[in-house]
Amino acid sequence: MFTRRQMLASGSAAVALAALPVRAQGNADAAAMRLLDEIAEERLAEVPGLASSRGLDVGPRAALRGKLSDYSQAGAKRTAETLAARLKQLDGFAGADLSRETRRHVEVLRHAYRSGHEGLSFPYGRVSVGSWLNSPYVVIQNVGAFIDVPRLLDGSHKLENAQDADAYLARLGAFAGALDAETAWLQDATAKGVIPPAFLLDKALTQLRGLQGGDPAQKAFVTKLAKAYPDRGAAAAKIAAADIMPAVGRQIAALEAQRKVAGTDAGVWKLPDGEAYYRWALEAATTTKRTPDEVHAQGLDELKRYEAQMDALLRPLGYTKGSVGQRMAALGRDPRFTFPEGDEGRAQILALAQASIDKIRPQMHRAFGRQGGGVVEIRRIPEAEELGAAGAYGGAGSKDGSVTGKFWINLHSNSRWSKFALPTLAYHEAIPGHVWQGEYSFDLPLVRTLLHFNGFNEGWGLYAEQLGDELGMYEGDPVARLGYLQSMAFRAARLVVDTGLHAKRWDRAKAVAWFGEATGSPTEEVESEIDRYCSWAGQACGYKIGHSEINRLRDGAKRTLGARFDLRAFNDAVVGAGWMPLAVLDTVVAEHVAARQRG
Incomplete structure (x- = not known):
């Protein structure tokens, strides 16, 4: 991984990507939306589970159905390089003549990518770009492939045809590699002194030992496929026994090594640059x-x-x-x-x-x-x-x-x-x-x-x-x-x-x-x-x-609009604009109030 200083100073990490034109001749809105579409496909390729959870792993994206995210340190480094490059492109629209909606989309994405890039500048932890799950620990009781992959297979991976079944097998086949990538990262974290408190490690070890125990053929991620497609059941059970369970054992060993030197301090203040991280x-x-x-x-x-x-x-x-x-x-x-x-x-x-x-x-x-x-x-x-x-x-x-x-x-x-x-x-x-x-x-x-x-x-x-x-x-x-x-x-x-x-x-x-x-x-x-x-x-x-911020904005809209305030219109404006940083929500509500004032 880069040092934090190198990461924050970089923007040249993916010069070739950053050099792609963002404003073709013609309409700036169209150029911005083309870039946003490119980024969307890039995100789905990087996090294939998103495609499955949203029913998008079909047609040209069908190959994503058999893939998992990259759980390695090298994957995190590539993500950081991509974010830096895309931020340069997004920043290029700062002075462009964009419509209100397009400018909002660009600003929302800029915020997500800036935040993710800064998080990836710390030499430890999991950063979920444009998501909520950020953790200083690569694997712990609620973080890791041992949770993500079974959840993806159980909750989002459809089994409607033979191609779905083969994609399911492919994901099972990649599960052990995801676990081992995290285990290597865990070992690096241990060397850097980034060790969770003992009480969290105890909980994570209990969960992983539970995953390891019992007949691999009876694991839920095996039986789901075996019930739907019995002809694939033996292959799934073999992957679980020969690949997944040994990888789980290696991850347990890495966490046990951390447990031997773990303390009880609960907060991230104890980590390198911990106050800045928080x-x-x-x-x-x-x-x-x-x-x-x-x-x-x-x-x-x-x-x-x-x-x-x-x-x-x-x-x-x-x-x-x-x-x-x-x-x-x-x-x-x-x-x-x-x-x-x-x-x-x-x-x-x-x-x-x-x-x-x-x-x-x-x-x-x-x-x-x-x-x-x-x-x-x-x-x-x-x-x-x-x-x-x-x-x-x-x-x-x-x-x-x-x-x-x-x-x-x-x-x-x-x-x-x-x-x-x-x-x-x-x-x-x-x-x-x-x-x-x-x-x-x-x-x-x-x-x-x-x-x-x-x-x-x-x-x-x-x-x-x-x-x-x-x-x-x-x-x-x-x-x-x-x-x-x-x-x-x-x-x-x-x-x-x-x-x-x-x-x-x-x-x-x-x-x-x-x-x-x-x-x-x-x-x-x-x-x-x-x-x-x-x-x-x-x-x-x-x-x-x-x-509190939603209510502050609602109270302000009520004061300004008086009899013109309508709860249904306010709620539609807030939720209809999509997930966004709270600073952008402030602008959304201001625009809603102005529109209501105009009648």
């Missing part, structure tokens, strides 16, 4: 320039505001003693609001999540002028992934409907969920949250659908929870509304804990204790959350920062 990670996650101290203070202030609202609801229910967090913990233990363990409880959780979606769907016309399909399937996060996974995540499927939107939920332990929390979660992940939000992007240029901005995307997820409240989903049910307010308080507390770990040098025990006391969340959820913040520095701050 400033970058925080900016990448929030798409703002806010400092750790500013983010920390905002979290404390907003938490107090939500606690006051929760206190007012808890007292009439008889919960009057202890902190708000302690009272919410007591509410969460009430048998009326818990689920039994085992498959019976899992079925109840999935049913309540579906019922919540069904309840809000008919109200979407009150919040949006444009009505999306909201096609969503609720699925359990794969068991092999659950231990290190987030509580839930979701997103839209493909424009042609061949891939359905997904709302994934972690059912490792049913105790992490309460009946009063599930509706809010469904609104966040599905409708009007990430699934609904993602479908608006179908009409955007392809490259825009491949970019994810954490602050905007997760800010919208929280805003979707707020819309659930504003559309009356909790009306007459103070306990359900407490679930919504607890979710908001939870995200405010994240601002405090993430900055506490990485900027203020909190240890894990302090973070777990503070977060549990502040939110009243179950212990398993709290510990899982804290571990997530340790490995995805900054990411958890995007939610509340983005949510």
Whole structure:
């Protein structure tokens, strides 16, 4: 890898690519859009899983169906060179006469590529260009090919014909190489002193040993193919036994070597240039320039505001003693609001999540002028992934409907969920949250659908929870509304804990204790959350920062427009412009307000 100074100074790393003309004779808009189309195809070739997850691995892109991303250090270096070259081309449009929409597309892409290039200047860690998953660690409990590849094969790789089956086998055949590329990177990280805390390594090792154990022929990524195409089953089992499992063993050995010298310091401040890394990670996650101290203070202030609202609801229910967090913990233990363990409880959780979606769907016309399909399937996060996974995540499927939107939920332990929390979660992940939000992007240029901005995307997820409240989903049910307010308080507390770990040098025990006391969340959820913040520095701050910014802009639009303000038009303008940095959202809303003023 380049040194950080070399990376930031470079722009000549791919001179030949940078020299490609960006402004052919004629219309600047057309030239810009041609460049954006080139970049979209380049991104799909670099991250073939994106093509599969969006149903784009057909026709001229069919070859992508049998490929995986490059998990090597050399691949990261090539990505950095490409970003530098493309940034030169994009910067060339700074003074061009572009339409408003095209200029927005260019600026969104410039932001994503600048951020990714800066992240790749650090000589360690995983950088997902135009996405949310950035980590200082190449492999850990929620980062790595051991998670990515089975998820891709299970959730996005279709098996509709023999060609699909052969492509599936090709991806299985490439899995071991992806693991070994990471293992080599892990060994380099160890030599540089970039070692995760012991408690994260213990979790990752548990997951990898679980993947390694048992009959390779019975692994889910083998049985899926064997059931659909029995004639390919033996080949898949052979790849798993002869190639994948030994590669898993080599990765386990590399992590065990790290574990022998690992400490317990939780934050990235301990890494080489760690404070600078966190400033970058925080900016990448929030798409703002806010400092750790500013983010920390905002979290404390907003938490107090939500606690006051929760206190007012808890007292009439008889919960009057202890902190708000302690009272919410007591509410969460009430048998009326818990689920039994085992498959019976899992079925109840999935049913309540579906019922919540069904309840809000008919109200979407009150919040949006444009009505999306909201096609969503609720699925359990794969068991092999659950231990290190987030509580839930979701997103839209493909424009042609061949891939359905997904709302994934972690059912490792049913105790992490309460009946009063599930509706809010469904609104966040599905409708009007990430699934609904993602479908608006179908009409955007392809490259825009491949970019994810954490602050905007997760800010919208929280805003979707707020819309659930504003559309009356909790009306007459103070306990359900407490679930919504607890979710908001939870995200405010994240601002405090993430900055506490990485900027203020909190240890894990302090973070777990503070977060549990502040939110009243179950212990398993709290510990899982804290571990997530340790490995995805900054990411958890995007939610509340983005949510607060959307509301700031909405309040400003209301003040300016008065009677001309229309909630449906505002929401359409915000979500319809696609995922973007928050600075670009500011411009989008300003343009919307000006258009409404003109009538």
